[in-house]
Amino acid sequence: MNKSKTLPKRSEVPAEHKWRLEDIYPTDAAWEEDLQKAKKLAEEIATKKGTLGQSSKHLHEALTLQDELLQTLDQVYVYARMRRDEDNANSKYQGLTDRATALSTQAYGAISYIQPEILAIPTDTLKQWIQQDEGLAHYRIMLDEITRFKPHTLSAEEEALLANMSEVASAPSKIFGMLNNADLKFPMITDENGEEVELTKGRYTHFMESKDRRVRKEAFEALYSTYGKFRNTIAASLTSSVKADVFYARTRKYPSALYSALFADNVDISVYDNLIATIREHLPLMHRYISLRKKALGVDELHMYDLYVPIVPEVDMKIPYDQAVQTIKEALHPLGEDYGKVLEEGFTGGWIDVHENEGKTSGAYSWGAYTTHPFVLMNYQDNVNNMFTLAHEMGHALHSYYSNKNQPYTYADYKIFVAEVASTVNEALLMNHLLETTNDKHQRMYLINYYLEQFRGTVFRQTMFAEFEKIVHAKEEAGEPLTADSLNEIYRELNVAYHGPEMVIDKEIELEWERIPHFYRHFYVYKYATGFSAATSLSKQILEEGQPAVERYLQFLKGGSSDFPLNLLKNAGVDMTSPEPIREALAVFKALIEELEQLMGQ
Structure with a gap:
C-alpha cells in the first residue's frame, strides 16, 4: 500500500x-x-x-x-x-x-x-x-x-390516518437530531499540549481517553455544561417521543409500549425483565471492576470522566492485515472445516475491500445481495481494534452466506434481534485465541482490559439504558409527568446503582440521557446486551463441547428468519427466556476481573 x-x-x-x-x-x-x-x-x-x-x-x-x-x-x-x-x-x-x-x-x-x-x-x-x-x-x-x-x-381508514401521522410522530427525533448534530456548539478547551482546541463530539471520545486527567475533566464539564443549557428543550423532545410511543401502543391495542416494541420479534417481556434483573443481581461485579479501575489509576476519587482512560499501559501491537487474517483463521478453527472453507473463500475470493482510499466511505460493514456472496467494507489500520472489526464483519458475512445458501429469498434475511450474535461469537473466539497464545504479560493485561470494557459498555451500560427507557415509559403510561428534573433524577439514581460506592457520580452525568440518540428508537438498546450475552454463551459451548455445539451453531446461521429469533437461539443452545446465558456471560466477566487483579498485583 x-x-x-x-x-x-x-x-x-x-x-x-x-x-x-x-x-x-x-x-x-x-x-x-x-x-x-x-x-x-x-x-x-x-x-x-x-x-x-x-x-x-x-x-x-x-x-x-x-x-x-x-x-x-x-x-x-x-x-x-x-x-x-x-x-x-x-x-x-x-x-x-x-x-x-x-x-x-x-x-x-x-x-x-x-x-x-x-x-x-x-x-x-x-x-x-x-x-x-x-x-x-x-x-x-x-x-x-x-x-x-x-x-x-386497524381499519384501512385508521391505518391511513396513522401513516399520515408518522412524519409528525418522528418530529421529536428529527428536532433532537438537528439540535444535537447541527446547532449544538461546544466551547474551546486546552488539550494535552496546552493548545486551545474546539470540543466536538468526535474529539470528546479522544479526550475521555487522555492520560491527562485535567483534559478529561475539562472536556467532561464543557460537554455537559453545554447540554445543560438545553435541558428543558431536550426533555421536551424526549418526552414527546415517549408520548408518541405510548400513543401508538394504545391505539393498536397493545398492553404497553414495551410490549408493542417486542411484539415484532415475538419476544416476551420476560426476556427484557430477565436482562435487567440478572444484571442487577450481578452489579457487585461491575462495582468490583470500578474498584479495580480506581486502584489501577491510583486516584483518591474515581470520577465519571475516569471511565474511559485505559488502565493498562499502551502496548504496541501492530497487526498488519495479512497477519490479522491468519490470526482470525486460527481463532475460528473451532467452528469446523466447513466454516473454515467459507472463511478462506471470503478472505481470498473478492469479498473484502481492505484499505482506505480517497473518497471511500468510512467505517466498516457487511452487506450484499441474496444471489451473490456477501461483501465486507473495511478501512483497515494495523491495530488490535481493526483486527476485531474484521473478525466481527466476517461474522456478519458468514451468517448472511449460510442464511442465503439454506433459505429461500423470503426467509433469508435474519432479524435484528440476532444480527449481532454471529459477529460477537467471532470476536469472543478471537479473544480466547489471543489470550491462549500470548505469553507477554502486558499484552495479556491489555487484551483483558479491552474485553472488560466491551462487557462494561455493551452489557452493563446498555442494560442501564434499557432500564431508563422502561422507567420513563412506565411513568408516562401511569400519567406521571416527565420533566428535565425527573429525568435527571431517574438517570442519576441508575448511575449510582450501576457504578457503586467507589464511583463519584458527578452531577453532570445526570444529563447524559440528553445525548443518547437511541432513546428515540424505543426499546432497541437491550438487544446489544442480549446479543452479547448469547454470543458469549455460544462461544463458550463451542470451545467446551466441540462438534455438537458447532453443529447447533451452524444450524442457527442457516436459519435466516425461518423461525422466531428466540427459537433459533434456543435450538443453538441458548435460551434467552432464562437468565442463564446472561449469568454465563457474567461468569466470564468475573474470571477476567480476577485475572487482571492478579496480573496487576491488586
Missing part, C-alpha cells in the same frame, strides 16, 4: 485488496438491464391490486412477483451503493445510487397494498388456501407472521 501521508486514489489500490463487485454485475450495462426489469416488475405488480382476496392463485402470483421484484431491487441497489462507497466523489455511481433509490421508493409504493389485502382475507380462508395450494404453502411462515399482527391492525 501507499505509505505516503496522502490517501491513495482508488485506481492505486492493489486488486487483491479490493472487493470484486463484478460478482454482482459484470458490467454497468448488466446493472441497467436489471434496473429496467425491476421497473417492469413494479408496474406489473401494481396491476394485481384488489385481487389478492379472490383466490389462492391470485395471492400466490402476487407474492411470487413481490419476491422477484424485491430480490432484483436489492441487487440493483446494493451494487450501485457499494460502487459509490468505493469513491463517493464518483459522479457516475452517485447517479446510479440516486436512480436505485428512486426506484426503491416507487417499488415499495407499488407493493404497499399487499399486506392490508392479506389482512382483509378471513383467517380460516387463508389457512384453507395454504393447505390446498402447494405454492402458497411456501409462504405460510410469512403469512402467519402478517396475520399475527391482525389484532393490532
Whole structure:
C-alpha cells in the first residue's frame, strides 16, 4: 500500500485488496438491464391490486412477483451503493445510487397494498388456501407472521390516518437530531499540549481517553455544561417521543409500549425483565471492576470522566492485515472445516475491500445481495481494534452466506434481534485465541482490559439504558409527568446503582440521557446486551463441547428468519427466556476481573 501521508486514489489500490463487485454485475450495462426489469416488475405488480382476496392463485402470483421484484431491487441497489462507497466523489455511481433509490421508493409504493389485502382475507380462508395450494404453502411462515399482527391492525381508514401521522410522530427525533448534530456548539478547551482546541463530539471520545486527567475533566464539564443549557428543550423532545410511543401502543391495542416494541420479534417481556434483573443481581461485579479501575489509576476519587482512560499501559501491537487474517483463521478453527472453507473463500475470493482510499466511505460493514456472496467494507489500520472489526464483519458475512445458501429469498434475511450474535461469537473466539497464545504479560493485561470494557459498555451500560427507557415509559403510561428534573433524577439514581460506592457520580452525568440518540428508537438498546450475552454463551459451548455445539451453531446461521429469533437461539443452545446465558456471560466477566487483579498485583 501507499505509505505516503496522502490517501491513495482508488485506481492505486492493489486488486487483491479490493472487493470484486463484478460478482454482482459484470458490467454497468448488466446493472441497467436489471434496473429496467425491476421497473417492469413494479408496474406489473401494481396491476394485481384488489385481487389478492379472490383466490389462492391470485395471492400466490402476487407474492411470487413481490419476491422477484424485491430480490432484483436489492441487487440493483446494493451494487450501485457499494460502487459509490468505493469513491463517493464518483459522479457516475452517485447517479446510479440516486436512480436505485428512486426506484426503491416507487417499488415499495407499488407493493404497499399487499399486506392490508392479506389482512382483509378471513383467517380460516387463508389457512384453507395454504393447505390446498402447494405454492402458497411456501409462504405460510410469512403469512402467519402478517396475520399475527391482525389484532393490532386497524381499519384501512385508521391505518391511513396513522401513516399520515408518522412524519409528525418522528418530529421529536428529527428536532433532537438537528439540535444535537447541527446547532449544538461546544466551547474551546486546552488539550494535552496546552493548545486551545474546539470540543466536538468526535474529539470528546479522544479526550475521555487522555492520560491527562485535567483534559478529561475539562472536556467532561464543557460537554455537559453545554447540554445543560438545553435541558428543558431536550426533555421536551424526549418526552414527546415517549408520548408518541405510548400513543401508538394504545391505539393498536397493545398492553404497553414495551410490549408493542417486542411484539415484532415475538419476544416476551420476560426476556427484557430477565436482562435487567440478572444484571442487577450481578452489579457487585461491575462495582468490583470500578474498584479495580480506581486502584489501577491510583486516584483518591474515581470520577465519571475516569471511565474511559485505559488502565493498562499502551502496548504496541501492530497487526498488519495479512497477519490479522491468519490470526482470525486460527481463532475460528473451532467452528469446523466447513466454516473454515467459507472463511478462506471470503478472505481470498473478492469479498473484502481492505484499505482506505480517497473518497471511500468510512467505517466498516457487511452487506450484499441474496444471489451473490456477501461483501465486507473495511478501512483497515494495523491495530488490535481493526483486527476485531474484521473478525466481527466476517461474522456478519458468514451468517448472511449460510442464511442465503439454506433459505429461500423470503426467509433469508435474519432479524435484528440476532444480527449481532454471529459477529460477537467471532470476536469472543478471537479473544480466547489471543489470550491462549500470548505469553507477554502486558499484552495479556491489555487484551483483558479491552474485553472488560466491551462487557462494561455493551452489557452493563446498555442494560442501564434499557432500564431508563422502561422507567420513563412506565411513568408516562401511569400519567406521571416527565420533566428535565425527573429525568435527571431517574438517570442519576441508575448511575449510582450501576457504578457503586467507589464511583463519584458527578452531577453532570445526570444529563447524559440528553445525548443518547437511541432513546428515540424505543426499546432497541437491550438487544446489544442480549446479543452479547448469547454470543458469549455460544462461544463458550463451542470451545467446551466441540462438534455438537458447532453443529447447533451452524444450524442457527442457516436459519435466516425461518423461525422466531428466540427459537433459533434456543435450538443453538441458548435460551434467552432464562437468565442463564446472561449469568454465563457474567461468569466470564468475573474470571477476567480476577485475572487482571492478579496480573496487576491488586
